[in-house]
Amino acid sequence: MTAPRSAPGSSLPVTERTRHRRLREQGSLDRAELDAVLAAGFVCHLGVTVDGTVMVVPTVYGSDGSTLYFHGSVASRSLVASPGATVCVTVTHVDGLVLARSVFEHGVNYRSAMVYGVPRLVTDEAEKRAGLRCLTEQSAPGQWDYARRPNRKELAATALLALSLDEASVKLRTGAPDDGEGPDAELGLWAGVLPLRTEWGTPEPDPLLAADAVPPAHIGDRAGRPAS
Amino acid sequence: MTAPRSAPGSSLPVTERTRHRRLREQGSLDRAELDAVLAAGFVCHLGVTVDGTVMVVPTVYGSDGSTLYFHGSVASRSLVASPGATVCVTVTHVDGLVLARSVFEHGVNYRSAMVYGVPRLVTDEAEKRAGLRCLTEQSAPGQWDYARRPNRKELAATALLALSLDEASVKLRTGAPDDGEGPDAELGLWAGVLPLRTEWGTPEPDPLLAADAVPPAHIGDRAGRPAS
Incomplete structure (x- = not known):
């Protein structure tokens, strides 16, 4: 069974894009839930429109709780295309396969965050260093102080983008399959979760x-x- | 060091969207490489444009080597929006953190496939069953024959989309950091890969x-x- 989600703490605002429309999976607008999903990863999928075509690009990110930072070479198509246009950044953790009695009820246990917004190109040097620190520490805590930090030339060659976490939503699924109390339970098949x-x-x-x-x-x- | 990639076997066609533009990471247009990346996963990130805004949605997929299948409730926004519009489906495997001497050379070892195309809504019942079988077996080999297969009502409630693999590309990075022979090697710092x-x-x-x-x-x- 999917555990009911409480909604403690501060809530994320609901917009036309972040309103949850389906019932079988769990939507959450709890900011702590968003922070937890973002804190658990370091690779996101960045969706941008380039020349009228959507591109989904895996890239590293850092989150400081109010802003998500991502970066890349100044030459990268997707980043050059981003400023001014709305992007969608999705972070997903796959937790297991939901193996039900029926194929129809098969699914995945997962945690996923989607963030929408118009990224801002970071130009202030102090903010750029802070953002790169956040991004580096997200995947490798301790490396910012251990490794050689970016010099001016490297800083100039890096495009850093900042995306507000103001418009975001979380979806997740946990627990056993949903057909354990329906007619398919009579089939006597094994059902459960194969964790990943x-x-x-x-x-x-x-x-x-x-x-x-x-x-x-x-x-x-x-x-x-x-x-x- | 990143191992040079050979390009044996059949090649994927190069299009404006799949041409690799950056040198530091490895692009491959080898079809066997594409098949391997797709075979190693079962969750993709589907990029679609809905009401002018890009959405990146994690969803399960199946690949039979020439077609990628993905599905969802008929009620799902992103799937209803897909037919007729070009989508981008990205599958990513994160293999490790590349911990260089300099923050600038930090990166990720990964394998990623991007597929572009206009998905086709599968309406033929036999193809729909074959596609759902492919999708089910991708994550859980053996389940199609073990679990109860979809009945007519369930089949009707499922939108199955087929995306040709004709326009696709693969990117990957393997091996140690790239700054082991540059001036930063003199810093005496530990460098290497933390595998995931x-x-x-x-x-x-x-x-x-x-x-x-x-x-x-x-x-x-x-x-x-x-x-x-």
């Missing part, structure tokens, strides 16, 4: 490093930990 | 099943296996 797990593996050193090089704790300690 | 692994967990039975219910082998045998 993501975890970090053992760090693989660059072959150019000395053989005895040891990863710093903020990297090495992640091996074996859940990744979403 | 997805695997299937132990099946979780529906609590409504008898306590001694055992999953069939085609489900139970997947526990602990890589999932992408």
Whole structure:
């Protein structure tokens, strides 16, 4: 059974685009839920329209709770096309397969956030550094202070975009299949969830490093930990 | 180092949309590479334009090597909007974090396929059953024959869309960071890849099943296996 979702804390505003229209899956407009989905990932799918055609591009992001940052080479088509146009950024975590008695009731347990808005090109140098820090720390906490930070030339070669989290929604599904109390339960078939797990593996050193090089704790300690 | 990609076998046609424009990441127009990326997953991100706004929706898919099938309730906005309009379907597998000496060279090892086209609503009943079988077997091989297959009413309530794989491209990145032979190597920092692994967990039975219910082998045998 899908657990009912409470709606504590602050709510996300409902717009024509974020209003949930279907009942079988769970929509949430709880900001804490949005923050949790965004915090659990670091790759989003950015939807933009380029020359009249939609493109969906996987890219890394960072979220500071009110703004989602994403970046890329200044030469990248999708980023050049973004400023001024509404984009949709989707972050999805797949948690398992829902294996029901009937094919029709099969599905996926997942958590997904969709953010709509017009991205703003970040030009202020201090904000650009803060945004890149947010983006770097999202996937690799500790790396901003450990690795060499961007110099002026690298900063200039990077287009950083900021997308407000003001218009966003969350959808998720949890729990067992939905046909356990219907007529199909009589079929005597096994039903349940096959969970999908993501975890970090053992760090693989660059072959150019000395053989005895040891990863710093903020990297090495992640091996074996859940990744979403 | 990123391994050079050979281009054996049949090639995917190059179009204005699928031409690779950037050098640092690897583009491939090898059909076998496309098939491999699609075969390794079951959730795609579907980009459609609805009322002039791009939407990126996670959804399950099946691929038979020449056609990608995806579905949904007839009531779903994004699917109703699709027929006649070009969509972009993206499938992404994240394989690891590329942790370089410099923040600028940080990145992600990944495999990603993008498919462009105008989806066709499948109306022929035999093709609809074949497409739904393909879609079901993509994530859960064995379930089409094990579970109860769709009846006429369920079939009618499902919109199945078929997208040709004729216009598609693959991008991927593998291997160590790229700054091991540049001046940043002198910094003496650890660099390498933190791999990300997805695997299937132990099946979780529906609590409504008898306590001694055992999953069939085609489900139970997947526990602990890589999932992408």
